[in-house]
Amino acid sequence: MADSLTQVRPGGRSAKVRAAVHRAVAELLAEEEAETLTLPAVAARAGVHPTTLYRRWGSTAQLLNDVATSRFTDDLVVPDSGSLVGDLQRWLAEVATDVADPDTLALMRATIGSGPAGGCACVEDRHRQLGAIIRREQDRGGTALDVETAADFLLGPLYYRAIFTPEPASADWARTLVSTYLATLRTP
């Protein structure tokens, strides 16, 4: 019963199993094509009984969503540089560096491939971070940006390059993207 979902204790057996399984997913993705990522393969690598994985995650898609949500949550501190352009440039440059990492890209691709909810799990926290940056600028008395539109023009090109082109975006490119986007707001 120690790994039942109703008895999760931080640092307990359940947390250890989760950590071992998440690590196994990362290792397998770094080695192989996504098509070989099955729950039995992850269980074997993690040294956990397959039944535990089926009971806890149900499917590869749900496991990948869990790994992606955990991987892409709270790993970026929202910067406070004193200005909107500074905050956005520092944040988007960090997102670009993260997304250009081959292991990150492999996890994103596999998660997207696992089902309709996969892509959302990769970027939900990015939208929250962008929202926090935009709210802080409003608190300073600055421009009130729409979070969804800002995501379209900042995260859109960046994730498009990572997933749909041979070359992910660089941190420098991300900073230029922020300047270009903010310039459009001054268009009459």
Place this chain on the structure above:
Amino acid sequence: MADSLTQVRPGGRSAKVRAAVHRAVAELLAEEEAETLTLPAVAARAGVHPTTLYRRWGSTAQLLNDVATSRFTDDLVVPDSGSLVGDLQRWLAEVATDVADPDTLALMRATIGSGPAGGCACVEDRHRQLGAIIRREQDRGGTALDVETAADFLLGPLYYRAIFTPEPASADWARTLVSTYLATLRTP
């Protein structure tokens, strides 16, 4: 020998096998999670011996790339409305409508999940179409746009919404995106 790669005749046995296999992939993607898409499963659905698929495509990733390349090639006619804004709006609205189709999305997700080249197979022809629209505007004596930058700002937000958010972009939204993008070019 009839289906050997060296003896491909249009309309011959090789073309029939390819059509049956492509159809089987589309059917399986419409029904199931991508994780169940294996070469034996596709072979069974297409009524083709699995050996034929392994010999011809080698892996699920290569088969999905072939299906995506064929699916996303030449299916959109590049419009000639007489103006850049008109051409881009008609084209991007068609891309948006196509990408919002659940079967298209399922194929895109599976192809992205199958490996690094997957995303590129989905959009290579879109870049060519965008290039053709931009060259035609230059021939008219109009603005010389950079194809990659235009792709970042037009295809970027559109594919980002489709893959990373719960709601794909609509044709109306795509037309607005074109107007917003062209307005940025008039920024000093």
